[in-house]
Amino acid sequence: MTTKSVWMTPAALARLEAELAELSRPGRTLSDTEQARAAELRMSVRNAEVGQKPDDGLVEPGMRIAVRFDDDDEPTSFLLGSRELADLDATVDLDVYSPTSPLGAAITGRYVGDTVTYEAPNRAVRVTVLEAVPFG
Known part of the structure; x- marks a missing residue:
């Protein structure tokens, strides 16, 4: 089974490592819930991708994205990544x-200038990628 890396900020990784260290103290007996959380934390730390992405216009996790929806004159800006980790x-x-959101899935792998259409719950939405720059 191949596990994909997960982009996160250095501060998010530090918080996960601190929580794992707390759970992994010698002599500590963990409940089943704590054991499951420790396993989850180990997996997250092992698969962490930390640092800035290249500034190449590619939409991928770890990028600050600006898009314009066809039905809105104002651009929308956001970080593409895990809300929980952010x-x-x-x-x-x-x-x-x-x-993995409908918008995120539609634009991941696209480049600045690309226009895509994706299915929202009630309609098709057309969006243009205006900016994709490394977060940080």
């Missing part, structure tokens, strides 16, 4: 969209 870092000061 919440661990107080420097994340914008909305976070998951790469």
Whole structure:
């Protein structure tokens, strides 16, 4: 089974490592819930991808994205990544969209200037990628 890396900020990784260290103290007996959480933390730390992405215009997790929806004149900006992991870092000061959300899935792998259409719950939505720059 291949596990995909998960982009996160250095602060988010530090928070996960600190929680894992707390659970892994010698002599500590863990409940089943704590054992499951420790396993989850080990997996997250092992698969962490930390640091800035290249500034090449590619939409991928770890990028600050700006898009324009066809039915809106104002651009929308957000971080593409895990909302849960972004919440661990107080420097994340914008909305976070998951790469698995309808919008995130539609634009991941696209480049600045690309226009795509994706299915929202009630309609098809057309969006243009205006910007994709490394977060940080």
